Amino acid sequence: MIDFLSQPWPWYVAGPLIGIVVPALFLIGGKQFGLSENLRHVCAMLPGKTDFFNYDWKGGAWNLTLLAGIVIGGWIGATFLANPDPVALSEATKGDLALLGVTRFDGLVPSDLFSWESLASLRGIILVIVGGFLVGFGSRYAGGCTSGHAISGLADLQLPSLIAVIGFFAGGLIATFFLLPIIL
Amino acid sequence: MTENKNTVGRLLPYLLVGIYFGIIFTKSEVISWFRIQEMFRFQAFHMYGIIGSAVVVAALSVQIIKRYKIRSLDGSEIHIPPKELGKGTRYWAGGTIFGLGWALTGACPGPMFALVGYGVPVMLVAIAAAVAGTYTYGVLRPRLPH
Numbered sequence: 001m002i003d004f005l006s007q008p009w010p011w012y013v014a015g016p017l018i019g020i021v022v023p024a025l026f027l028i029g030g031k032q033f034g035l036s037e038n039l040r041h042v043c044a045m046l047p048g049k050t051d052f053f054n055y056d057w058k059g060g061a062w063n064l065t066l067l068a069g070i071v072i073g074g075w076i077g078a079t080f081l082a083n084p085d086p087v088a089l090s091e092a093t094k095g096d097l098a099l100l101g102v103t104r105f106d107g108l109v110p111s112d113l114f115s116w117e118s119l120a121s122l123r124g125i126i127l128v129i130v131g132g133f134l135v136g137f138g139s140r141y142a143g144g145c146t147s148g149h150a151i152s153g154l155a156d157l158q159l160p161s162l163i164a165v166i167g168f169f170a171g172g173l174i175a176t177f178f179l180l181p182i183i184l
Numbered sequence: 185m186t187e188n189k190n191t192v193g194r195l196l197p198y199l200l201v202g203i204y205f206g207i208i209f210t211k212s213e214v215i216s217w218f219r220i221q222e223m224f225r226f227q228a229f230h231m232y233g234i235i236g237s238a239v240v241v242a243a244l245s246v247q248i249i250k251r252y253k254i255r256s257l258d259g260s261e262i263h264i265p266p267k268e269l270g271k272g273t274r275y276w277a278g279g280t281i282f283g284l285g286w287a288l289t290g291a292c293p294g295p296m297f298a299l300v301g302y303g304v305p306v307m308l309v310a311i312a313a314a315v316a317g318t319y320t321y322g323v324l325r326p327r328l329p330h
Contacts, residue, residue, distance in 0.1 A: 011212070018238040020241055042315050052321075070298050072301060074300065078303050089219075093218065108299070118306070133314065133317035137320055141282075146292040151242055
């Protein structure tokens with residue numbers, strides 16, 4: 001059992017376990033799964049609001065609590081269920097990334113790109129700060145992120161969500177094949 | 185005091201769902217920048233399998249909830265708001281911008297938080313930047329095509 005828990009979980013275990021949360025949230029309190037909404041709630045807590053943030057963020061307390069749980073869950077995953085081996089990445093991906101100059105494959109993220117020290121370099125600033133900014137801007141502009149559109153939205157067969165997901169991939173492919181080779 | 189207790193009791197299930205998520209995100213490696221790269225390079229089925237099977241399970245459940253008009257535990261009707269298509273500009277434009285950021289940071293909003301707990305504290309900076317991005321959208325919103 002512990003062996004299974006410390007191994008990476010295969011897609012057919014993880015995917016359904018994630019999907020079942022959509023009906024679970026509806027059943028618990030009629031809530032719709034969508035995590036980027038929380039970024040808006042944080043803005044609504046800040047002073048000096050524009051109309052878009054002029055609402056009572058406490059209505060999103062449930063979602064912010066869920067987000068806090070995710071931090072704790074990440075810590076539990078690292079502390080008690082950690083997989084000692086590097087990510088079992090496909091050889092093709094390793095080869096491609098090595099060509100781009102990624103040298104460390106030991107953690108869940110490349111430690112030479114995502115660390116406090118990396119923020120001193122232009123590539124670190126682009127990956128962490130510009131990337132984060134685009135995630136926040138884009139998810140609110142699109143009205144949802146991977147959870148709200150790709151999972152909740154597609155599950156409800158919403159055409160807008162399908163368009164958004166195609167956009168996610170268009171942006172991801174542009175960044176992967178055109179931007180990363182320049183940045184890294 | 186009782187009101188406080190009620191609030192805690194009301195929020196506790198969401199905390200537990202969050203913890204559950206954080207563990208799954210970590211153990212399935214969807215919070216890994218490497219896995220996101222592997223996905224965008226179409227070099228493994230892992231991420232497609234996770235997102236695809238999550239959607240299938242969620243879609244079947246949503247259909248059951250709708251068809252049988254199942255109510256939530258407190259007895260209220262479950263309302264699933266449809267998304268407004270409009271001209272659709274916001275979906276492809278916002279989606280593309282989001283995708284650029286997703287591939288750069290290797291994390292969407294949920295995984296960013298899981299990574300902080302996992303032990304990549306620099307993701308706090310990415311989260312702050314994401315809040316700044318959301319704020320910027322809020323300010324520019326009246327001038328953006330939707």
